Amino acid sequence: MSVNKVILIGNAGRDPEVRYLDNGVAVATLTLATSERGYTLQNGTQVPERTEWHNIVLWRGLAEVAEKYVHKGDKLYIEGKLRTRSYDDQNGVKRYVVEIFADNMEMLSAPRQGVGAPAQQPQPAPASAPQPDGEVPF
Numbered sequence: 001m002s003v004n005k006v007i008l009i010g011n012a013g014r015d016p017e018v019r020y021l022d023n024g025v026a027v028a029t030l031t032l033a034t035s036e037r038g039y040t041l042q043n044g045t046q047v048p049e050r051t052e053w054h055n056i057v058l059w060r061g062l063a064e065v066a067e068k069y070v071h072k073g074d075k076l077y078i079e080g081k082l083r084t085r086s087y088d089d090q091n092g093v094k095r096y097v098v099e100i101f102a103d104n105m106e107m108l109s110a111p112r113q114g115v116g117a118p119a120q121q122p123q124p125a126p127a128s129a130p131q132p133d134g135e136v137p138f
Contacts, residue, residue: 006081009077010075010076011075012073016028016029016058016070026059032056034054035050036049057101062104062105074107075107081100082100
């Protein structure tokens with residue numbers, strides 16, 4: 001048995017780049033930054049914050065959602081598989097790229113407001129208002 005599963009929570013490093021294949025299938029690519037906090041060891045040694053950058057590939061519906069709603073800086077939950085591909089660069093040197101092919105994406109950032117649109121704040125229900133299950137919250 002083997003498992004190839006990656007779960008990441010991080011911030012989009014740039015807006016997704018989306019392209020459409022000849023058959024109309026959408027493919028989006030973006031980078032995702034995950035960071036580990038810096039800390040100080042007991043002996044006083046400072047360990048700096050460390051950021052890893054991940055190449056994310058989204059297909060079909062996920063790519064279309066990313067195109068419409070994902071922006072640089074947004075916090076995302078990504079679940080997928082590691083894939084490695086190689087190519088020859090301009091000098092004929094073989095290069096390798098590790099990508100996460102996403103099976104699932106959840107947007108963790110609050111939705112963005114449109115330009116010029118007033119922010120809509122949800123109004124809290126009065127304390128005596130019945131809850132959806134018919135109970136009064138006391």
